[in-house]
Amino acid sequence: MDGNKIFQMEYNSAGNVEKMNIIFFGQYSYPQGMAGTKRIQHAISALKKCQGIRISVVILTQSSRDNTLTGSYMGINYKTILGDLYGIKTVLFSPILCLKTCHVLKESFCPNQNNIIYNYGPPDLFNIGILSYAKQLGYKIVFDIVEDYDTAMSISHSSSHKIKTFNIRFLVRYIKYWAAGIIVISSHLQRKYQDLSRNQIPVHYRPISVDFRHYSTSISDFGDPVTLFYSGSFGIKDGLPLLLSAFDNVAARNSNVRLVLTGKGSREAMGATFSRIAGSPFKQRIEYKGYLNDDAYYSTLNSIDIPCMTRIDSAYANAGFPFKLGEYLASGKPVIASHISDVSRFLVHKRDAILVKPGDCMDIANAVEYLLNHPEEARLIGESGREKARVHFDYNEQGQKLLNYLRSI
Template sequence: MGNDINVVFMGKFGYPSGMASTKRIQHFLDYLNVLSTTTRVLQLRSTDEGADEEQAGSYLGTEYRRIGADLKLDRSLVPALYRYLKEGVDSLKRWRIPGGRNVLYSYGGVTLENVLFILAAKRLGYLVIFDIVEDNTFIEDKLSLPGKIRWLAGEVLDRFFLGLADGVVVISNYLRGLYGKKLAASVPLCLIPISARCAVENRPGREPGPMRIVYAGSFAKKDGIDQLLDAFETVQQKKGNCTLMLCGTGASVKLYQPRIAANPAIQYIGYLDDSAFYRFLLGADVLCVTRTGSTYANAGFPFKLGEYLATGNPVIVSDVGDVRRYLSHMEDAIIVEPGNVSAIAGALEYCLDHPETVAKIGLSGADKCKRYFNPAANGSLLLQLIRKL
C-alpha cells in the first residue's frame, strides 16, 4: 500500500529518544512503517536529551542521521557549517527513491537550520510538507541573542518561503485559521492533533501515602510552573497529605531549583527515558497541565495532555487552545482558568477531597483520548494528505 511512498522527517528534535516533538514524529513513523512505506529521519543539530546518541543508525525500521552536533559559534563554525550542509544535502540525495513519491516532512516549518535543505529537496523533486505546532510570533521566554536572531529569521523565512510547501499540517484550530489565511487555496491544509497510546490497563493500584501530583514536560514560561508551585504550596499548607513531583528538562529548570530545594514536599525527578517516564505518569494520582493564558500557549496544543489522559489518571488542565473542543469540564478533566492560582489550588483540593469522583473523571478522559488522539487515526490523516499531493 505504501511501497511507492518515501518520507524523510526532518527537524530539530531528539531521535530516537526525546520529548513531545520526537513522540509526534515516532507515532507517524510507526503507522507508515506498518504499511511498508519507506521512512527516514534527518535530525538537525543536537538536543539536550539526545546528545549522547549515535550520529546514524536504524530504529524500529527507520534509518536516521544526526547532523550539526559540532556547530559552535567559534573559529570552527565555517568548516562545521560546510559539513552540516553537505551531510544534509547528501542524505536527501541518497535517500531519494527514483520514480517514488518522495516527501520531506519539515517539523516546525521553515527555519534558519533547514531552509537550504528545503530548497535542495525541492530541486531533487521532493514534495514538502510543513508541520506547524506553534506560533512563535508570541513567544514569551527571554531569548539569547542567537535565539532572537533565529526567531526573527523564522518570521521572515515563514513569510517568504511558505510558498515552497506542497502541504501543511497544523496541530490546532488556531493555527489552521492562521495558516488558512497565509496559504494559497491550492495547498492542502490538514489539522492533525496530538496523539497518545492509552495505557489504562497497565495502571498500578493506588499506593498508600500522600497524593502524588505530577507535572512532566518543559519548564518554559507558557507552562505555568510558577502558578502550579503557588497553588500546590497553598493546598499543602492548608491540607497537607500531598507531594508535587516535577519531571522534564529545559534551560529554565534552574530558575525553580531554589524553590524546589526549600520545600521537601516538592521533588524534581529530572529527565527520564521513555519506559521510566511512562511508569512515572502511570504512578501519579493527579496530572497537571497548567498553562498560562498567553496567545503563544493558546496557539499550540500541549502534547503532554494526551500522554496524561492516556494513563486514565485524573488531569487538571488549563482552558487553552482546543482543550474544550475535545474535553468537558468535570467529565473528562478538571478544566481551570489559565494562570489562576486559586482555580488550580481549588482543583487540587477537590482531588484530595473526592478521590473516587476524580478517578471516574480520569477514566472518562482516557476514553476521549482513544477517540480523538489515536495515533493510527492521525497516521491515516497524514497518509491521506501525502496521497493528495
C-alpha cells in the same frame, strides 16, 4: 484499535501499490526525546504499517549525550548529519552541515516514487537552503508546525532565540513557495496557515497523539501520599511558578500530598525553578526526578495520581496544543488542565478533566482540593479522559488520515 492494523492501500492505474519515500527531517533529539520526538515517532509508527512506504530519519544535529547519533530504532534507520554543534559552532559548521545533508538527501531520493520530506518545524535559516535543494531534486516538502512564532517574542530571553524567531517569522510568510503541504497541531495554526498560504497549500489538522501501549490498562485509587505531577520543558508558557504556588497552598492544609517534576529546560528556567523550590516551606515534599528516558517516564506517569498541565494565559500558550495533555489523559488519571487552545474542543470540565483558568493559582489549588475531596468523581473523570484520548488522540486512529493526506499532496 488494533495496533497492528494495516492501512488501506492506494493503487496506480497498473494495479500496483503506490510507493512513497518519506524522510522525517529536522533538528530534534532522536530516538529519545521530548514532545517533538514523540510526535515524529507516532507518525512513523502509524505510517510504517503501510505497504509500499520507505521511511528514514535525518537529523541535522543533536547531542551525543542524549542519543547514539546514527542507528536503527524500531526498525527505522536514522542518521545525524553532525553531532554536538552548539552556539558558534553551529554557525561555523553550517556550510559543511548543508553540503553533507544535501548529499544524503540526493543519495536517498528514489526515482519513480512519491518522495516526501516531512520537516518538523517551520522554515528557518539553517534548513531553508537544504529544503530548496531538496525541492529541486523532486521532493515534496511538508512542514509540521506546532508553534506560532509571531507570538514567540514574548517568551524570548536570549539573543539567539530572538534572532531565530525573527528569521522564522519572516520566512513563514513565504512558506507556500516551498511547501507541498502543511501539518498543524491546533485550530489556531490551521487558520493561520490557511491564510498565509491563501488556501493554495493543503493544511492538515493533526492534534496531539498518544501511544496506548505505554499505559497500564487498570486505574488505581489515589495513593498515600497523593502525588501531583508535571513533566515538560519548564518554559514560561508552562506556568511552573503557578503550580508550585498552588502546591504550597494545598500542602499547607493537606499533609498527604507531594509534587513530582520531570523534564528539562534552559539553564535560566531550571535555575528559577530550583530557586523557587528551595523557598517553599514544603520543599521536602517536592521531588525533581530530572530528565527521564521513555521507560522511566511512562513508569512514573503510571504511578502518580494527578497530572497537571497548568499553562499561563498568553497568546503563545494558546497558539499550540500541549503534547503532554494527551499522555496525561491516556494514563487514566484525573487531569488538571488549563483552559487554553483546543482543550475545550475535546474535553468537558469535571467530566473529562478539571479545566482551570490559565494563570490562576487559586483555581489550580481549588481543582486539587476538589479531586482530593471527591475520590470517586476523580476516578470517573480519569476514566472519561482516557476514553477521550482513545477516540481523538490514538496515533493509530490518526494514521489513516495522515496517510491519505500525504498521498493527496
